[in-house]
Structure formats: structure tokens, C-alpha cells
Amino acid sequence: MKKRLFKVAAAAAVAVLSAALLNGCGKSADKTGGAGEVYVYNWGEYIDESVIEQFEEETGIKVVYDMFETNEEMYPVIEAGGVKYDAVCPSDYMIQKMIENNMLAEINFDNVPNIKEIDKPFMEMTKSFDPENKYSAPYCWGTVGILYNTSMVAPEDVPTSWLDLWDEKFDDNILMQDSVRDAFMIALKPLGYSMNTTSREELAEARDLLIEQKPLVQAYVIDQVRDKMIGGEAALGVIYSGEMLYIQQEVADLGLDYTLEYVIPEEGTCLWLDSWVIPANAPNKENAEKWINFLLRPDIAKKNFDYITYATPNKGAFDMLEPEIQNNKAIFPDVSTFKDFEVFKYLGDDVDSIYNDFWKEVKSK
Numbered sequence: 001m002k003k004r005l006f007k008v009a010a011a012a013a014v015a016v017l018s019a020a021l022l023n024g025c026g027k028s029a030d031k032t033g034g035a036g037e038v039y040v041y042n043w044g045e046y047i048d049e050s051v052i053e054q055f056e057e058e059t060g061i062k063v064v065y066d067m068f069e070t071n072e073e074m075y076p077v078i079e080a081g082g083v084k085y086d087a088v089c090p091s092d093y094m095i096q097k098m099i100e101n102n103m104l105a106e107i108n109f110d111n112v113p114n115i116k117e118i119d120k121p122f123m124e125m126t127k128s129f130d131p132e133n134k135y136s137a138p139y140c141w142g143t144v145g146i147l148y149n150t151s152m153v154a155p156e157d158v159p160t161s162w163l164d165l166w167d168e169k170f171d172d173n174i175l176m177q178d179s180v181r182d183a184f185m186i187a188l189k190p191l192g193y194s195m196n197t198t199s200r201e202e203l204a205e206a207r208d209l210l211i212e213q214k215p216l217v218q219a220y221v222i223d224q225v226r227d228k229m230i231g232g233e234a235a236l237g238v239i240y241s242g243e244m245l246y247i248q249q250e251v252a253d254l255g256l257d258y259t260l261e262y263v264i265p266e267e268g269t270c271l272w273l274d275s276w277v278i279p280a281n282a283p284n285k286e287n288a289e290k291w292i293n294f295l296l297r298p299d300i301a302k303k304n305f306d307y308i309t310y311a312t313p314n315k316g317a318f319d320m321l322e323p324e325i326q327n328n329k330a331i332f333p334d335v336s337t338f339k340d341f342e343v344f345k346y347l348g349d350d351v352d353s354i355y356n357d358f359w360k361e362v363k364s365k
Contacts, residue, residue, distance in 0.1 A: 035060035038287040041074060041085040042067060043274070046140075048307035055294050061287050078103060084281050086288035092273050093181070095136050096129035097346035104135045105278045111289035112137060114296035121335045122313035125273055128343045136275035137292050140310040142241040143333060143341075144182060144270045147225070151258035152235035162190045162265045165236060171216050175228055175237035178220035180359040181344055182270065183210060186238065189267040189340070196345045200354055207358040211365050220363070229260055242310030244330040262330040268340025273313070
């Protein structure tokens with residue numbers, strides 16, 4: 001969910017390669033009599049490349065791999081249908097939108113027996129956007145919280161509420177996510193409203209709160225939060241929990257005289273889930289199901305976690321992790337204790353327009 005470092009040069013190279021290969025996208029097997037191909041569309045830096053190689057070696061299926069940077073970039077590509085992908089990895093609310101617009105094929109889970117490896121709480125979470133668990137297979141999950149620098153934030157000022165991002169003592173030391181839904185979630189939660197509200201009045205209150213905060217904000221960024229915080233450029237930053245293992249390791253490796261700590265505000269937060277789906281026009285559906293089943297295999301899910309460090313919903317993979325990682329609550333918070341956590345939902349184009357218009361007002365002030 002719009003959270004990974006995106007290597008533009010690499011993505012461009014892959015896109016050029018994919019454009020050339022996708023001209024023959026309707027084939028179910030290659031001309032040499034091999035097992036065929038699978039066309040994959042995923043976030044940048046969201047898989048261990050050796051996993052792709054291992055899948056090809058074990059199955060004989062050629063992987064044509066392309067990358068996107070945001071859900072909003074991915075959606076029109078799939079909607080247009082000019083480029084036909086077999087397996088795509090969107091986020092919760094975007095999967096709901098794709099289901100409602102008849103853009104996804106039901107997964108034949110007889111071909112994906114490793115779905116049993118997904119821990120039950122995450123299959124239940126999936127029902128908030130895929131009510132009958134027909135269209136998606138969980139891949140990674142996490143939360144959104146506040147990262148703070150212990151050398152710039154006094155013990156008595158450690159953030160506990162989203163409203164701490166409005167504290168004037170942190171003037172020009174706050175990094176906000178440059179993301180409309182995340183930004184509005186941060187303002188809606190302390191107002192006591194759902195982050196999935198469709199009320200124009202409630203959204204207007206949140207807009208006004210974000211406008212009030214804006215003079216204190218150093219920058220609206222996405223992936224840069226991680227590096228800016230490691231570099232000591234800000235005291236507080238809104239960040240995705242999957243960055244924490246990398247951050248903690250980088251701080252230790254650099255021998256910095258401060259630590260970066262992660263907190264989930266008391267009002268609750270976004271609980272996000274990225275999952276694999278199969279577009280309705282996928283030319284190689286069975287190969288897509290083989291791809292998904294492979295990624296759900298515990299040893300493969302564990303290998304992916306070691307590389308991307310975003311929390312895995314795979315129970316078998318989790319059991320393979322070192323206890324210190326299993327017990328790292330920034331990465332793996334206890335889902336049984338979640339209170340006032342929500343999953344983003346698709347709210348319809350009309351409501352999306354309200355969010356987008358209000359966000360433009362915030363950014364333009």
C-alpha cells in the first residue's frame with residue numbers, strides 16, 4: 001500500500017522489457033513447449049528477486065515482472081485492459097473497487113492450497129474488502145504510526161496521540177505522508193470519526209484541521225520519511241510499520257547517538273493489507289494461481305520477509321522467524337489487542353472526489 005522505495009531506473013527498464021514481452025500476452029504456453037508465462041504487476045522493491053528465479057526454476061514458468069508506485073497508478077492500467085496481467089498486488093480498498101467494477105476473477109483455491117498458511121485474523125480482515133474471500137490472497141500487512149527521534153523529543157513529549165503532530169514545539173520538525181487517505185485518517189481519528197467516513201461535514205472538519213497543522217509541517221513526503229528521520233532531519237514523521245526493521249538496523253549500523261521509536265496513537269490507526277489478485281482478463285490464470293500458491297509457501301514467505309521486512313500474515317513463515325523479530329511490536333503488533341483500528345475501504349468515486357478536492361485545498365494553502 002504505497003509504502004516502498006521505488007527505484008525509478010529499474011522500474012523503467014522493467015517497463016520497457018514488459019512492453020516488448022506483453023505483445024504476446026494472450027499465449028498460455030510459449031513456442032518452445034515450456035510451461036508458459038505469468039505476467040506479474042507489483043509494487044517496487046516488494047519481492048526478493050531470488051524468489052522470482054526460484055519460481056521459474058521450480059515450475060518452468062517464465063515470469064514477466066512489472067512494477068507500479070501507487071494503487072492509483074496501477075488501477076487505470078488494469079481497467080484499460082491494453083496490458084493484460086495475470087497476478088497483481090493491490091491494497092485493501094483498491095481490491096474492493098476492482099471487485100465492485102468486475103475487474104477480478106475468482107481464485108480457484110483448489111490450486112492454491114497454501115492459503116491455509118494465512119493466519120485466521122488476516123482472512124477475517126480480508127472480508128472487509130473481499131467479503132467472501134473469493135478474490136484475494138494476503139501478502140503483507142502493517143500499520144501507520146508516528147516515528148520519533150529520541151534526541152529531539154523529550155521523554156515527557158513522546159507522542160501518544162495524532163494531535164501531537166499539531167504541537168507547536170515541533171514547528172518545522174514534522175513529516176506528513178503525501179497521501180490523501182492517510183492524511184485524512186490522521187485528522188479524522190482524533191476528531192472521533194471513521195477514516196472511512198463519507199460525510200462531507202466530517203471531512204470538512206478534518207480538512208480544516210490539516211490546514212491548521214500545515215505551517216508546522218516541514219514536508220509532505222512518502223518514502224523519504226525513512227531516510228529523513230534516519231538523517232536526523234525531523235523530530236516526528238508519519239510512517240508505515242514495515243520500514244521499522246530496516247530503520248532499526250540502519251541506526252545501529254551507523255552508530256547514531258539516538259534511536260528512532262515507533263508508536264501507534266491512542267485513537268487507533270489504519271490497518272492495511274496488500275493481497276494478490278487475478279484480473280478478469282488474465283491470459284494465464286492457472287499460472288497466476290501457481291504463482292500465488294508459491295508465494296504463500298512458508299519458506300518463500302519467510303524469504304520475502306527477510307528482504308522486504310513488511311509483516312507477513314503467513315503463520316508458517318512467522319514461526320520460522322527469530323523470537324526477537326516475532327516479539328518486535330513495531331513490526332508485529334498483537335492483532336488481538338487492536339482497538340479503533342480500521343481497514344481502508346473504497347468509498348465510491350463521488351466520495352473520492354470530495355477527499356481529493358479537500359486535499360487539494362490543504363496542499364494549496
